[in-house]
Amino acid sequence: MRVIGLVVHLHYLCKPETLISLTGKSRTVGNERRAVGGVTAYKYWPWKPASTHSLTEATHNTTTTDRQTDRMSPKRVIYKKLSRDKSVGVYMGKRDFVDHCDFVDPVDGVVLVDPEQVKGKKVYVMLSCTFRYGREDMDVMGMVFRRDIFLCSRQVYPPLQDKERSVHTKVQEKILRKLGDNAYPFFFEFPDNLPCSVCLQPGPTDVGKHCAVEFEVKAFCAENQDEKAQKRSSVRLAIRKIQYAPDTGGAAPSADTTCEFIMSDKPLHMRVSLEKETYYHGEEINISVDIDNSSNRNVKDLSVSVEQVTNVVLYSNDKYVKTVAYEDTMDTVPSGTSLKKVYTLCPLLDNNRERLGLALDGKLKHEDTNLASSSVVKDEVLKEILGMLVAYRVVVKCNAAGIVGSSEVAVEVPFKLMHPKPDPESEDTVDLVFEEFKRSYLKGVIGDDDESPAEP
Incomplete structure (x- = not known):
């Protein structure tokens, strides 16, 4: 009875500490168990545990003064x-x-x-x-x-x-x-x-x-x-x-084309421009489209898309072109008229998860990856060593329909898709x-033999 009373007394006098289980084994120390950072943590009382060199019995102690300090630290x-x-x-x-x-x-x-x-x-x-x-x-x-x-x-x-x-x-x-x-x-x-x-x-x-x-x-x-x-x-x-993404971006990209048609005295001119060269993952892209239709044809089937272009350059010259964002507009430009409009697209992996051959940033967990960032090739570096090169472009297409048939008109504008530079992380x-650290949650890596779990 005296021993039990001493333990209860220590229960109220000693400050709780946190023990992080290296092996992930489920066991109870004291009266409480909780999860911290994806591993099992236990509250225990700060008597010194028996020292050992075994990994399975390694302990890590973090002293906190109270719950408020623990939340703010x-x-x-x-x-x-x-x-x-x-x-x-x-x-x-x-x-x-x-x-x-x-x-x-x-x-x-x-x-x-x-x-x-x-x-x-x-x-x-x-x-x-x-x-x-x-x-x-x-x-x-x-x-x-x-x-x-x-x-x-x-x-x-x-x-x-x-x-x-x-x-x-x-x-x-x-x-x-x-x-x-x-x-x-x-x-x-x-x-x-x-x-x-x-x-x-x-x-x-x-x-x-x-x-x-x-x-x-x-x-x-x-x-x-x-x-x-x-x-x-x-x-x-x-x-x-x-x-x-670099601190300083290049000039805002743009491209245009002029098409002349048979039996038409004047041409069709289309210009596409973006607000900047580099966009961040998850950021909306505003695409300015300016069409001056002086020809005798009617412009219809106007569509705006974002394409990902992946070149496999190490073993072969395979090329994968995948549309990652698309809008089929209902806009038309009759002969002798013009159109000035801004369309907005947002390329996201969430809308393309079932697409085979889409380039992604390297995967560590199924929920923390995204579309691959644009490849930045350094000077004096062979492209073959890079394995795969990823680029993005905005594509605007339309059909110019006339008496003798229709012609497709397209304009491509390249841009970069990257991550913003985060604030530097303090080591203090x-x-x-x-x-x-596990990869068993990876989609498509079931049964991967590089998994070495903490438990045998």
């Missing part, structure tokens, strides 16, 4: 993934890495090692960029529709240099403090000529990997880095290399929230 999501045998785990502060044209964000993170599971082997981390053209079951007769564009590996355990010299960011420092002595940092830099993440959308019934440029961080245990890693002792995390965060 800034959070930093840390993405984590463990191998099936719990020998290695990878922790990264972000999964999107930005190409600023003059430099690319480096890839950094932390590897957590269980020395008892490793048993004298070495632990390596590898960064890779891969271009795949076709499904994996098409790799027959020695012909593989896959090419490694970039590979780079580092040995992290046993460490080749002091931890202090290997740490490059404040987030790494905080993760290392959370994880303890068996955590080791890693750091990679992208070369200047790598493409950005992009993939072609599979059909509703398609399963497996298809045409895509993918980036991946892989940690594994082996005797040496050339040895084939066992799946149960390795962990693979998909990341993305993306680009944001108070709390780290650990979130499971």
Whole structure:
């Protein structure tokens, strides 16, 4: 009875803390369990737990003064993934890495090692960029529709240099403090000529990997880095290399055409213009159409559309042209009249999810991707290395009908579709929230063998 009374007394005197479960196992510590950042969190009382080197018993403590302070304190999501045998785990502060044209964000993170599971082997981390053209079951007769564009590996355990010299960011420092002595940092830099993440959308019934440029961080245990890693002792995390819209855009694009017809003394002139060169994903595009019909023909069937043009340049010269926004107007321009009107379109993935062959930004979860951003080709970079090139254009079409038949008139105006540059993220965060890093939610990646869940 005295022991129970002491526990109850501590229940009211001690400040609650939060324990983040690395393995995702469901268990109760104290009297309350809740979810934080997609993983299981528990409230417990701050006596010191038994120390251990096992990944399955690693704990992360975050002290808060009260609920209001907990809500107001800034959070930093840390993405984590463990191998099936719990020998290695990878922790990264972000999964999107930005190409600023003059430099690319480096890839950094932390590897957590269980020395008892490793048993004298070495632990390596590898960064890779891969271009795949076709499904994996098409790799027959020695012909593989896959090419490694970039590979780079580092040995992290046993460490080749002091931890202090290997740490490059404040987030790494905080993760290392959370994880303890068996955590080791890693750091990679992208070369200047790598493409950005992009993939072609599979059909509703398609399963497996298809045409895509993918980036991946892989940690594994082996005797040496050339040895084939066992799946149960390795962990693979998909990341993305993306680009944001430049700070300064070019001139507002426009195009026009003049058509002369048989038995018509005067021509038909059509001009199409946009307000700016670069638009953001989800932003409406105002399209100004100016038609001066001085000919003896009547203009009808006026349509306005946005097309995505994808060129696969590494293995072949395949070209995919997909309409991602469309409006069939009822406007006509009789002979001797003119038309000045602004049409509005908004290209969105939500309206095109069932379309096969549509280029998307690299996928990490089914809900966080979008139409692929426009490709920005740097100077002195071979286009073939980029794998796939994506461009957008506005197309305005109409039919000029006359006595001897009708003729199609079309005007194309190119533009860029990109993400806006976000505000810089501060590294001076108070709390780290650990979130499971999985790709099992991907549409079309059911049964992907690169999945290494926290639970066996």
